[in-house]
Amino acid sequence: MTARLDISADAFRSNIHVVTARIAPAELMVVMKDDAYGHGLDWAVSEAVSAGAGWLGSYDVTSALRMRELAPSTRIFAWAPSDDDEVAAAIAADIDLGVGSIEYLLAVRAQASRLGRPARVHLKIDTGLHRNGIRAESWRTAVDEARAGESAGDLAVTGLWSHLAEASDAEDDASQRIFHDALGVLRSAGIELEHHHLTASAASWERPELRGSLCRIGAFCYGVRSADGPELEGIRPVATLHARVLETDADAAVIGIGSLDGIPSTLVGASVGTPQGMRTVLEIGPTTMRIAGWPGAEAGQEVVVFGEGGASATDLAERVGTVGEEILTRVSPLIPRRHR
Ligand SMILES: *Cc1c(COP(=O)(O)O)cnc(C)c1O
Numbered sequence: 001m002t003a004r005l006d007i008s009a010d011a012f013r014s015n016i017h018v019v020t021a022r023i024a025p026a027e028l029m030v031v032m033k034d035d036a037y038g039h040g041l042d043w044a045v046s047e048a049v050s051a052g053a054g055w056l057g058s059y060d061v062t063s064a065l066r067m068r069e070l071a072p073s074t075r076i077f078a079w080a081p082s083d084d085d086e087v088a089a090a091i092a093a094d095i096d097l098g099v100g101s102i103e104y105l106l107a108v109r110a111q112a113s114r115l116g117r118p119a120r121v122h123l124k125i126d127t128g129l130h131r132n133g134i135r136a137e138s139w140r141t142a143v144d145e146a147r148a149g150e151s152a153g154d155l156a157v158t159g160l161w162s163h164l165a166e167a168s169d170a171e172d173d174a175s176q177r178i179f180h181d182a183l184g185v186l187r188s189a190g191i192e193l194e195h196h197h198l199t200a201s202a203a204s205w206e207r208p209e210l211r212g213s214l215c216r217i218g219a220f221c222y223g224v225r226s227a228d229g230p231e232l233e234g235i236r237p238v239a240t241l242h243a244r245v246l247e248t249d250a251d252a253a254v255i256g257i258g259s260l261d262g263i264p265s266t267l268v269g270a271s272v273g274t275p276q277g278m279r280t281v282l283e284i285g286p287t288t289m290r291i292a293g294w295p296g297a298e299a300g301q302e303v304v305v306f307g308e309g310g311a312s313a314t315d316l317a318e319r320v321g322t323v324g325e326e327i328l329t330r331v332s333p334l335i336p337r338r339h340r
Helices: 009-023 033-037 041-050 061-070 084-092 102-115 136-151 169-188 201-206 313-319 324-330
Strands: 003-007 027-031 055-058 075-078 096-099 119-124 155-161 195-197 214-217 239-248 252-255 271-274 277-284 289-292 302-306 337-339
Touching: 009 027, 009 041, 009 201, 009 214, 033 041, 033 324, 041 055, 041 061, 055 061, 061 075, 061 084, 084 096, 084 102, 084 119, 096 102, 096 155, 102 119, 102 136, 102 155, 119 136, 136 155, 136 169, 155 169, 195 214, 201 214, 252 302, 271 289, 302 313, 313 324
Parallel strands: 003 337, 027 055, 027 214, 055 075, 075 096, 096 119, 119 155, 155 195
Antiparallel strands: 003 239, 239 252, 239 302, 252 289, 271 277, 271 302, 277 289
């Protein structure tokens, strides 16, 4: 084996505890899209549940159903607009659905009515992202439809939610005003929500005034800080990518991972962790990388491409204008995962 992605349950649980304490009294929803940000969905579900997570977030219904098998009594939220069969399966599996259009609300209600079982829905107000959300001008109509669905026993409106652009504080403040107005309309319609949720990692951490009663957090639970964001007290990387030294010459070591394994070839010039400290990446080929040498370098030693003992995924991402999540989720599925 020339490379390996080590995944630390200790780090994941400890991050969940740190995040939970930071956002209290708001509750934590651990977001698990993209195969739990490349960490492995099954593993992440069981660790998050045993770390005490009360809510899990899935983008799509297919993953949510898998999560339900592993977590029979944890709340699960799925927000991708889904087809009738998926909606029916989600209702039957007791999954909370994110609903971002009146059309979808009616489709969910129809499936619930057919099954004879109320669907738990979280209505999404568009607060400026213009990405799957009910516009403010249609909000009253949506709330009326939701109430009608509740009265008929087809719907239980348990949540209000939206997603922030996190481009500037001023924009996020404006989004929050729209969000609060939407909350007011729901309340005056007599709808009793269990939760309202607006923020993901960065805003949940930095801006307590924007938090609702629940925070949807992925990145920070996996130990990935925001690109151009601060280091996070108490948060550690969960995944560490190791690669083995294959051969050495006078001034460099060749390690067994390359661009076809998911390492962007534009990362030349970045630093990786070696047994003698950080060294510069000189060249990235399809299956290998050349690293500046160190005293005592020899085949068989291990280098940290990112994670504990090296640069963070976000450190690498910042060099190439992306986010840490992208570095993580690009690591080839053929690289063995070692969960520990
Ligand atoms: C990905 C996502 C999150 C989590 O974002 P992080 O920055 O990883 O915490 C929350 N909500 C929605 C709708 C998302 O798509």
